[in-house]
Amino acid sequence: MATLAQYADHALKIKSQECRLRTLNTVKRNDGIYLYQENKRYVSFSCNDYLGLSQNSALKHAAITATEHHGTGAGASRLVTGNHTLYEQLEHAIAKQKNTESAVIFGSGYLANIGTIPALVGKGDLVIADKLIHACLIDGIKLSGASWYRFTHNNIKKCEELLKKYRDSHNNCLLITDHVFSMDGDIAPIKELVTLTKKYDAWLLSDDAHGFGTISNRNFPDDENHIQMGTLSKALGAYGGYVAANKTVIDYLINNARSLIYSTALPPAVIASAYTALKIINQDPKLCEKPLKNAQYFTKCLNLPLAQSPIVPLILGNEGKTLRASEILKENGYLASAIRPPTVPNNTARLRFTFSALHTKKQIKELANTLLQHQLV
Numbered sequence: 283m284a285t286l287a288q289y290a291d292h293a294l295k296i297k298s299q300e301c302r303l304r305t306l307n308t309v310k311r312n313d314g315i316y317l318y319q320e321n322k323r324y325v326s327f328s329c330n331d332y333l334g335l336s337q338n339s340a341l342k343h344a345a346i347t348a349t350e351h352h353g354t355g356a357g358a359s360r361l362v363t364g365n366h367t368l369y370e371q372l373e374h375a376i377a378k379q380k381n382t383e384s385a386v387i388f389g390s391g392y393l394a395n396i397g398t399i400p401a402l403v404g405k406g407d408l409v410i411a412d413k414l415i416h417a418c419l420i421d422g423i424k425l426s427g428a429s430w431y432r433f434t435h436n437n438i439k440k441c442e443e444l445l446k447k448y449r450d451s452h453n454n455c456l457l458i459t460d461h462v463f464s465m466d467g468d469i470a471p472i473k474e475l476v477t478l479t480k481k482y483d484a485w486l487l488s489d490d491a492h493g494f495g496t497i498s499n500r501n502f503p504d505d506e507n508h509i510q511m512g513t514l515s516k517a518l519g520a521y522g523g524y525v526a527a528n529k530t531v532i533d534y535l536i537n538n539a540r541s542l543i544y545s546t547a548l549p550p551a552v553i554a555s556a557y558t559a560l561k562i563i564n565q566d567p568k569l570c571e572k573p574l575k576n577a578q579y580f581t582k583c584l585n586l587p588l589a590q591s592p593i594v595p596l597i598l599g600n601e602g603k604t605l606r607a608s609e610i611l612k613e614n615g616y617l618a619s620a621i622r623p624p625t626v627p628n629n630t631a632r633l634r635f636t637f638s639a640l641h642t643k644k645q646i647k648e649l650a651n652t653l654l655q656h657q658l659v
């Protein structure tokens with residue numbers, strides 16, 4: 283048997299040969315859309331901080347005040363003594379924003395998904411999910427032990443075919459989709475999926491991590507079979523995840539979602555900054571429109587299909603080519619991460635650009651020109 287270090291070394295060498303090795307790079311991020319690495323400044327097109335709120339002075343102030351009043355840590359799980367007073371007002375505000383009766387906050391978006399899915403379905407139940415859903419939804423499904431099948435991305439017909447084939451032989455059935463797809467930037471047919479839930483006696487979980495605060499602030503009618511989850515860590519510039527649904531479903535999750543029950547509550551500072559972010563989003567709808575407008579300006583500059591969300595992929599296919607493209611951009615002062623399998627399907631390695639309210643037209647135009655100059659589009 284190999285030693286642990288030998289085992290790890292072998293596995294890392296294979297990753298490296300495949301151009302799939304990942305490393306942690308230290309970054310300094312305290313200057314709006316700019317990011318610093320080894321004292322060099324880059325314009326970032328890779329942050330999910332769509333509204334620049336992670337550095338907003340009102341959020342910082344809220345975090346500091348909350349820390350002074352409540353301390354740095356919550357001290358226990360929410361079900362024990364960690365449920366500090368700030369939770370209630372934020373959950374109330376999220377439910378209002380999402381047009382649902384109730385909401386519950388989890389430690390992160392990841393924890394929300396791996397807690398919620400196994401609470402709703404298990405052995406003998408059925409999950410039908412879009413092919414390109416986020417990794418943490420897949421982890422949640424695997425944890426649940428339910429049977430699961432995936433349909434061709436955004437293809438409602440294929441989804442219905444799977445329902446026809448498998449629905450009757452299972453107990454409960456949960457459909458799962460990203461709302462805005464995290465690596466592709468396109469949008470799921472939520473209304474059509476809700477219609478399928480009615481036709482086939484199913485429930486829907488949609489993950490709005492990238493839409494909340496950017497394109498989908500309040501666009502679904504409340505539906506008793508639709509569970510909406512999302513994160514406080516992207517446009518809201520804070521941390522944490524949420525699930526919004528009717529009150530009975532939320533009460534059920536509080537009793538059954540293990541990632542909520544067996545994990546410490548979030549620090550007061552985080553909840554206070556997310557609450558402040560939500561207030562800003564409601565007071566300043568123009569701010570929320572900017573990331574999409576910037577993404578659309580970029581796609582127009584390059585004659586690409588018009589962006590549907592602040593995320594624009596440029597699929598290059600091969601891992602090595604994508605890494606080199608990312609390097610070229612870096613040499614020109616732009617940060618756009620190379621996204622490789624297994625995060626995306628094989629042969630679809632890509633540059634993934636995310637647009638923020640803070641980018642200027644000039645920065646976007648110059649990025650587009652750099653891509654053209656180096657024949658990357």
Ligand SMILES: *Cc1c(COP(=O)(O)O)cnc(C)c1O
Binds near residue numbers: 489491514523
């Ligand atoms: C980022 C992301 C998550 C995870 O949210 P965190 O709060 O970062 O854990 C879940 N789903 C999707 C689609 C995401 O993009």
